[in-house]
Each structure stands twice: as C-alpha cells, then as structure tokens.
Amino acid sequence: MKAAVLFEAKTPLSIEDVTIDKPAAHEVLIRTVACGVCRSDLHFVDGAYPHPLPGIPGHEAAGVVEAVGEEVRSVKVGDHVVTCLSAFCGHCEFCVTGHMSLCLGADTKRAKGAPPRLKIGDQPIAQMLNLSAYAEMMLVHEHACVAIDREMPMDRAALIGCAVTTGAGAIFNAAELVPGETVCVVGCGGIGLAAVNAAKIAGAGKIIAIDPVAEKRATAEKLGATHTIDALSETAADEVVEISRGGVHHAIEAVGRPQSAATAVKVLRRGGTATILGMMPLSEKVGLSALDLLADKKVQGALMGRNHFPVDIPRLVDFYQRGLLDLDTIIADRMPLERINDAFDELRKGDTTRSVITFA
Ligand SMILES: [Zn+2]
Numbered sequence: 001m002k003a004a005v006l007f008e009a010k011t012p013l014s015i016e017d018v019t020i021d022k023p024a025a026h027e028v029l030i031r032t033v034a035c036g037v038c039r040s041d042l043h044f045v046d047g048a049y050p051h052p053l054p055g056i057p058g059h060e061a062a063g064v065v066e067a068v069g070e071e072v073r074s075v076k077v078g079d080h081v082v083t084c085l086s087a088f089c090g091h092c093e094f095c096v097t098g099h100m101s102l103c104l105g106a107d108t109k110r111a112k113g114a115p116p117r118l119k120i121g122d123q124p125i126a127q128m129l130n131l132s133a134y135a136e137m138m139l140v141h142e143h144a145c146v147a148i149d150r151e152m153p154m155d156r157a158a159l160i161g162c163a164v165t166t167g168a169g170a171i172f173n174a175a176e177l178v179p180g181e182t183v184c185v186v187g188c189g190g191i192g193l194a195a196v197n198a199a200k201i202a203g204a205g206k207i208i209a210i211d212p213v214a215e216k217r218a219t220a221e222k223l224g225a226t227h228t229i230d231a232l233s234e235t236a237a238d239e240v241v242e243i244s245r246g247g248v249h250h251a252i253e254a255v256g257r258p259q260s261a262a263t264a265v266k267v268l269r270r271g272g273t274a275t276i277l278g279m280m281p282l283s284e285k286v287g288l289s290a291l292d293l294l295a296d297k298k299v300q301g302a303l304m305g306r307n308h309f310p311v312d313i314p315r316l317v318d319f320y321q322r323g324l325l326d327l328d329t330i331i332a333d334r335m336p337l338e339r340i341n342d343a344f345d346e347l348r349k350g351d352t353t354r355s356v357i358t359f360a
C-alpha cells in the first residue's frame, strides 16, 4: 500500500510502498478514506517531539473496516469508523476508573518480538500514535476506533478523531461548562474552533475567541463566538476581562505557545480555570503567580479532551447530523496524499483552519 513515511525529522515525508500485516487478535484492518492534518504531526516532522523513525504520522482519520482479527467484538467488516489515538486497554487503573484517555495502553500495541504491523522491505516502520493514518490502510487495536453512522461524510468524520474530540472534550469533559458561564478560546485552528462550537452547544454565555488571523476570527464567529479579538492587540487580555465583566470562567488555550497560555491565565476571573491544550516545546513551563493563586485560578491539561471516545465520537457525529456541530466550515482544503508536504507548509504558515487528505 501507499503511505507517507517520515525517515528523518526535518525532512519531507516521502510516498513509499509499505507492507501492512494481517490483523492479529483484537486488531482491525481499516481502509483509510480521509485523514486531517493536525499540528501534532508537524511537531514530529519538525523534530520538536522525538519519535523512533522511520515512522508514518497521521492520527485524525476515518475509514471502512476491511478485516478483523480474532476476538474483535466492537466493530465488523464494512463498518464506517473514526480512529482515535487514545487506544485504551480497558483493564488498567486509568481505564477502570473512567480515565481511559490516560491509559498507557501497553496491551494495545504488538508485543516486543512479534512481527511489526508495518514495514518497508524488511525494515520495521514505527506506528505513530497507535494509528499511522497517512496511509491507504491502517492496522489498529480494536480500542483505537469506533463505528459511526454510515450516512456521516467521512472527510468531516475524520476531524472528529482528534481536533474535535480534543476541543469539544475540553469544554464538555475538562471544563465541565455550566450553561451561562463565559469562555475565552485562545487560538482558532481546528481544536480552538471545535472548542468555540462546543461552548455554544453547551450553552455558554459569552464566547470570546482570540486569534491573529482575521479570516479565522470570522470563522469563529460563524461557529458561535459572540466576540472576537485580534491576538496581536496589546490590550487583548484586558478586552476579554472587560467584555466578560471581570474575566471568564473558562479559558481554553489551543495554540501551543507559552505567551498564549499566559493570556489564558490572565483572562480568568477569580476561581476560573485555564485548560491548556496546545503542544509546546517540552522544556516550556506554564505557571500561576502568587496573585493568581490568591485569586483561586487553576491551570490544567486535558490530554485529548479527556475523551471516552467510543461514547464521545458517535455523540459528536450526531451533533453534526443535527446541524449543531459545524464541521463543513472548519475544513479549508482537501488534497491527495501526494500533497502531504504542502499541507504541512500551510500549517507552518498558520493561516488555514484544517486540511484533509482524502484517498480515492
Ligand atoms: Zn491531532
């Protein structure tokens, strides 16, 4: 099969002929139909996050089940599925206490010494984030995908696999927003826009979106932002505090820069919580000042939106089908796998919302 392989960080991906194994017990072979291009992949490509290579990135996908291994109970051949990198084992302490997105998932990978899921010639290829979706086929653990309604368009379903699950999960699962509370979303890429849209669905009062790009601010307004502010404005944080009459209850950071995390803390009212979603260079720190602590402000992470994806993803599909979740607006561009490096260039520029790789 054709796949986009990363041989070395800071070099372009190359389209190669890759061998994918047959599904073993608890594994599912999926024909990829669409895969969103997410910033986390760029961190691996640009070498900001280390990973064994060669590897195949891509982790925001939808496809059709081609074959299943023994013991697979959750999906069957022909099912339309969305994948999620939060592969969970189902029996560790995280899983049994309901925190499955924190599962370390050793059992969802093949054992050391077993044949690799992916290889090029005789050389094993690392499966990245449990999926490796920039490929015509994916071989994943059954707890890394969930069946969805067959009427759901696959290019839009793909986005739910990472950006929307993360952004909406930050609102629903991590912030636990109460209707009427105010939200500020810093950064209007795929994740930030999903957070804006989810805040509207959850019944937020004021929804204030911050981004330096006018086009993205306009998209945020379309998805539910009641106010937008230019991130380059020196008074951006003060404007949020003024609009929300003393600061917001919840701030969502979806950029991945220390300055935007600082903004997320600054715009909080007393007792407010900043949820930091953006992936920063690993040496960075996000903190609270003594004054922030006296104001009872809180900072938290929310890995993959603290999802319970087998439940969350079908619900998000339902929201789309009922016209509540606007995935049509988030997609800026569709392109074939051969243009994957162009998609990364677009992401580096930061002007577009979401590119989606589509497979014929
Ligand atoms: Zn992602």
Ligand SMILES: [Zn+2]
Residues within 6 Å of the ligand: 088, 089, 090, 091, 092, 093, 094, 095, 096, 100, 103, 104, 105
């Ligand atoms: Zn587990």
